[in-house]
Amino acid sequence: MAVEVSYNTAELVCVSSARLLEDGKVVFAGAGLPLLAAILAQRTHAKSLTILFEGGVIGPFVEPGKLPPSTNEQRCAAHANMVLSTTDVLLLQQRGYVDYGFLGGAQIDRYGNINSSFIGDWDNPKVRLPGTGGGNDIASLVKVIVAMHHEKRRLVEKVDFVTSPGYLTGGRSRQQSGLIAGGMLKVVTHLAILGFDEEKGVMCLEGLQRGATVEEVRQNTGFELLVKKELYEAAPPTAEELKILHTLDPEQRYTSPKGD
Amino acid sequence: MAVEVSYNTAELVCVSSARLLEDGKVVFAGAGLPLLAAILAQRTHAKSLTILFEGGVIGPFVEPGKLPPSTNEQRCAAHANMVLSTTDVLLLQQRGYVDYGFLGGAQIDRYGNINSSFIGDWDNPKVRLPGTGGGNDIASLVKVIVAMHHEKRRLVEKVDFVTSPGYLTGGRSRQQSGLIAGGMLKVVTHLAILGFDEEKGVMCLEGLQRGATVEEVRQNTGFELLVKKELYEAAPPTAEELKILHTLDPEQRYTSPKGD
């Protein structure tokens, strides 16, 4: 066993979600924490994991300390295996060449629907957020991992606006809407790893981060949470994982303690 | 006036059809005589005529004596302005970037429908021909010039098979089928230049090659031909035009006396 190490919640989320990415698979990663986690996975257990960027990049070569702040800029393209048009890289998901989409979430509800458009009313938004970007396409077309800080205001009963579809209103509603592939896979937070009940299409607690309790998770979740009968405890980040993270992002631009 | 010059029927068709191509326009040219005519036009009155090839070429640079026997081979691509995928070059027609399609015809009927698929019955063809290639797309999407030898067996009442659509069964039938753009513009033969009556959608004699008579045209046409009230006489090929033709195609591969 590794010795006890210290880490902040963002680092915990990053490491936990990186571990979900299997070798030999293809992941569509957004800028920020998702990208950092995907590179961490490549440098630990998933050497032949392929990363795609929305900007049109297949298999980028990311230099430590130079993580691109946008997945649409040239640093992403240099020394990649292939660059192609934005539309075409997004279409790879529709064709089935992407195993996971990896998103940060502003607000997610019990059905896994994500809101990154606005808080408040459709016609009179309180806060206008940047928008879907490729998020809607990713959530419509492939299996999705969401990494986020676990807070009541972020895990809500019903999002104000479904920007990126999860299981919509639960049950078969996602399939009935025409979204027959993909769907929410996991939500990774600093307290827990959550999956989705296949029949009901609702979020379900599967594992706890070390030290977290079911009660604590419930208190920080804005809806009645399903809990699996047998919960596992996730192993904490190792010194090795944290060391790689710090090499990749020495200024902690993407793992500042405040979350995603 | 130029002195009298000698030329064969294929040369006559080539020169006559070249003259129809206006400067500043874009022509989609098939291999053989159409390509030869398009280059002739560029070297005479239409310096900024742009040629497209089905193989995916925009603005090729064709060396005299090296006319490509296929518009899908590398000689077409070298020193062109752009090469792109076959599908994309054909789609330029659908978008409207092509002013003329230029085809050779195996068999054409009074409505301008072309058959290059087979002679005989659908299910029991007497002669299987090579097929449509891009012909159907050209005829579906842009205005078409057809260059051919004038023979009764080639200008027929009804083609056995509509490979490339003209005005189908006449009247508004082309538009009704969904083909709302393009359509047959001219048929150039060694005897005549034929247009199409706009209302009826049927072929119509407009001009005569020097020395040809209406009677001769009728005798060599397999259907009752409309004849415009005022016919013009086309000027014969000039020495200059023929000289260019011979430079481009010194072995007369595409203007052998037997026609297209």
Next chain:
Amino acid sequence: MVSSYLELRAKIEQKDKGLKEKVKSLGEAAALIPDNSHVAVGGCHYSRTPMAIIWEMIRQGKKGLTISKSITATEGDLLLVAGATRHIVTSWFSAGVTWGVSRIMRHYVQSGEARYEEWSHMSLGLRYRAGAMGVPFLPSRSMLGSDVFKRLKDIKEMPCPFTGEKLALIPALNPDVAIIHVQKADPYGNAQIRGLPFMDKDIALAADTVILSAEQIIDNSDIRKAPDQTAIPFFCVDAVVEAPYGCLPHECYGIYEPDFHHMDTYVKLMMERGVDGVKEYLDRYFYGPNTFDDYLDQFSVKDILKATLQAKKSHGG
């Protein structure tokens, strides 16, 4: 609104498609953009933004434009504050993840002064692609079931006639004008794009009028040496403007990275002082200088050199 096919065809038919020189000044080129038209912007986020053309558009006082762009960055702020547009069609709008949410975008959209028409990134790409292909829509499996879909007017769904599967029908977008920055173009408009192509090829073919700015105008014989590198064919292009560093403070692949120092300064001003701050910025950088060179002259040479060297280093050039 999806255009009727015959109208689309008529517009292209009127264009002079000959291989002719189209080199124009920034002023002449931007004058081709009518007020109240739909302008599609090439590049994405802060990459290959046609900033020089936008600079001139704002100076010419364009009004009533609809602006579409795959991802909108700081140029969107500038167009809003300058009053050039009140309608942005995009999938994401802000300077960047690390800079936070644009206060300008929030100001205009939350107040209802401007409309943010939100499409998914791929859907906007398919809209341009349908426009480029000359079809009224493309089928897609994205956006179904989401509120993004429900908020849009010009979008439909139907069961697939072959498989019965439910499909979204993404309507074609044929912008009145496309403005695109490229690394190299010849005087006729044959353009080469290096690095990320984004949606620019489709935008160029979808638009009725195309204005290119290029880091460098090269000879047609250089284009012909590598015809498989041509990204945009000359006959859809109406104007070519030579504009070195024409994306600054944004980046141009292989030539310069963003001027991050300038970007940080701009974002700080914008986030702290909102519309007033951006008005000051426009006065200093857009309305003040007499030429685009004078605009560039306001930048720090040191920062430009750094951005240039970084780009060369990244690409081994």
Next chain:
Amino acid sequence: MVSSYLELRAKIEQKDKGLKEKVKSLGEAAALIPDNSHVAVGGCHYSRTPMAIIWEMIRQGKKGLTISKSITATEGDLLLVAGATRHIVTSWFSAGVTWGVSRIMRHYVQSGEARYEEWSHMSLGLRYRAGAMGVPFLPSRSMLGSDVFKRLKDIKEMPCPFTGEKLALIPALNPDVAIIHVQKADPYGNAQIRGLPFMDKDIALAADTVILSAEQIIDNSDIRKAPDQTAIPFFCVDAVVEAPYGCLPHECYGIYEPDFHHMDTYVKLMMERGVDGVKEYLDRYFYGPNTFDDYLDQFSVKDILKATLQAKKSHGG
């Protein structure tokens, strides 16, 4: 038949998409092609034909294949006479305009022994493209009203839900296997194509299994030097075979023109002696040699040199 989306997705999901070496011998690669499968052939007419793979397919005695190719040339004759296929999906079939109509194609099609499924060139391209995009069809304005349309079973028309205009719906084609020849590929399958790209990018993404032959296998670091030159991404590729002169007697852009002398000789034999002549040709060039190098050894060095020099001359290389 248009495949169901979930079936398509399941096939791709099963693929190992890791960045792993896939270099195989011709024999191993061709063994990935099951009898009775649909094989899409890259290149067009006599350009970039994957002749080496076809050579091996014929030697392995493949049966019941459906072959699709944008334009079919002499390789179509060979596949018919060898008994590998009785169903060709294409838009045009013959050696070339100057060589006349293939007697082999006529023999098999006129007798009813083989089926020539005729699509327009663009429509076949749209079929692959729809397959590559993961949609069941693409709308089009071509083929409507023609007998080509009427003869096809898997095609539909409908009024556009946006404009009311009548549209053809071109069904997706997702071939079981794609065989494609490229100038360069790395061991993982990242492929560079020079010159005319034809439909190859779409074919590679549309197919469930992709076999590449390459004039040269290059290092992945060479691919990464110019990622904007990669035409086919590694994760859709299942096998990479190094096959210099792998298109002969057809051509490979920038490297060799066709061996016109060989082509003339073949066509003369085929046109004069029909099936029997082609059987002799297959005996000599396909069944006789032990390796593809031995196949090439039957060609005249002088003719190969000429084809190579011509290509270099044309491209200034």
